[in-house]
Amino acid sequence: MKIRIFVTLKNGVLDPQGKAIHHALESLDFKGVKDVRAGKLIELDVADDTSDSDLKKMCEKLLANTVIENFEIEKLTDQATEEA
Amino acid sequence: MKIRIFVTLKNGVLDPQGKAIHHALESLDFKGVKDVRAGKLIELDVADDTSDSDLKKMCEKLLANTVIENFEIEKLTDQATEEA
Numbered sequence: 001m002k003i004r005i006f007v008t009l010k011n012g013v014l015d016p017q018g019k020a021i022h023h024a025l026e027s028l029d030f031k032g033v034k035d036v037r038a039g040k041l042i043e044l045d046v047a048d049d050t051s052d053s054d055l056k057k058m059c060e061k062l063l064a065n066t067v068i069e070n071f072e073i074e075k076l077t078d079q080a081t082e083e084a
Numbered sequence: 085m086k087i088r089i090f091v092t093l094k095n096g097v098l099d100p101q102g103k104a105i106h107h108a109l110e111s112l113d114f115k116g117v118k119d120v121r122a123g124k125l126i127e128l129d130v131a132d133d134t135s136d137s138d139l140k141k142m143c144e145k146l147l148a149n150t151v152i153e154n155f156e157i158e159k160l161t162d163q164a165t166e167e168a
Binding site: 006007008018021024025028030031032033035037038041043044045046047049050054057058063 | 088090091092102105108109112114115116117118119120121122123124125126127128129130131133134138141142145146147
């Protein structure tokens with residue numbers, strides 16, 4: 001079972017990487033970019049019987065720092081993102 | 085308009101960060117994790133008239149290294165964010 005985990009910084013947490021990307025896009029003359037936030041994407045291939053609560057625990061214990069980051073878990077079924 | 089860009093390593097490209105996460109999950113006693121790949125998530129807030137080709141150019145010129153990385157562009161409409 002393929003899982004995608006999105007880890008994003010919470011609102012209000014400074015994001016220097018996002019700022020740098022924003023600045024670079026402007027220097028490359030891309031107009032109309034209002035904001036950029038950088039996050040992490042972690043793709044897991046797990047056994048089909050892995051429970052949702054286990055996935056949540058993986059995020060809370062290791063993958064995301066829940067003090068400053070939010071996480072979202074998306075399951076990629078065979079029919080792609082239908083279930084998402 | 086909110087845009088999410090997923091940058092992932094191409095198949096066959098070594099991913100030490102993913103390996104480290106995999107190893108750490110195993111040390112934390114999570115069973116059944118077969119593979120882990122680490123990627124990047126970039127959230128953009130762009131003007132509504134930004135064209136798809138502009139978004140593609142941003143990825144090719146700055147956000148992804150297309151030699152070793154793939155990218156996917158996802159538009160989050162107001163409806164989609166409600167569904168998510």
